[in-house]
Amino acid sequence: MKVSEFMGSQFLRVEDLKETGPFRATIVDVKLGKFDKPDAYLGDGSILSLNTTNCRTLGRAYGDESDDWRGCEVELSIGEVEYQGRMTETILVKPISKPPPKPRAGNGGDVDDQILL
Numbered sequence: 212m213k214v215s216e217f218m219g220s221q222f223l224r225v226e227d228l229k230e231t232g233p234f235r236a237t238i239v240d241v242k243l244g245k246f247d248k249p250d251a252y253l254g255d256g257s258i259l260s261l262n263t264t265n266c267r268t269l270g271r272a273y274g275d276e277s278d279d280w281r282g283c284e285v286e287l288s289i290g291e292v293e294y295q296g297r298m299t300e301t302i303l304v305k306p307i308s309k310p311p312p313k314p315r316a317g318n319g320g321d322v323d324d325q326i327l328l
Contacts, residue, residue, distance in 0.1 A: 221256060221257050221258045222250075222257070222258050222259070222260060223253075223257050223258065223259045223287070223302055224302075225289055225300050225301060225302060227257075228287060228288065228289050228302060229289065233286055233287060233288035233289075234286070234287055235284055235285065235286050235287075235307060236253040236254055236255055236257070236284070236285060236287060237253065237254035237282060237283070237284050237285075238251050238252070238253060238254075238280045238281060238282070238283050238284075238285060239252050239253065239254050239281060239282075240252040240281060241261075241277035241278070241280055241281075244258075244260055245260070248260055248261060248262070249261045249266065249277060251265075251269075251280070251304075259287065259302060259304070261304075262292065262301060264292050264301070264303065265302075265303065265304045268303070268304055268305070268306065269283075269285075269304060269306065272306035272310065273306065273310045273311070274310065279310065279311060281311075282308075282311055283306065283307075283308050283310070283311065284306075284307040284308040285304045285305060285306055285307055285308075286304070286305040286307050287302050287303070287304060287305075288302070288303055288305065289301070289302060289303070290302075290303035
């Protein structure tokens with residue numbers, strides 16, 4: 212039996228990390244979520260709504276195309292950011308893995324070693 216339906220919200224909260232402490236996760240997908248903010252879907256089934264700070268951090272580490280973030284490992288921990296003029300606890304991401312390699316430019320097809328004279 213899959214118990215995820217009994218576990219409550221899949222969205223990570225600061226309180227979740229207060230219970231478990233920092234942990235590592237792999238980004239499996241990024242989709243537009245509530246309030247027109249991206250949501251990072253993680254390998255353990257949880258979802259992290261990405262604030263501006265986390266988007267900036269991931270963009271600097273892995274590029275500004277969120278499709279390129281798939282397969283990247285990050286560490287999640289509690290930190291503080293300024294929100295509406297006051298410091299607020301939030302979940303922060305720290306890139307762990309290197310960015311995935313970019314496809315090399317080329318002809319896009321198989322190489323044909325045959326030489327025609």
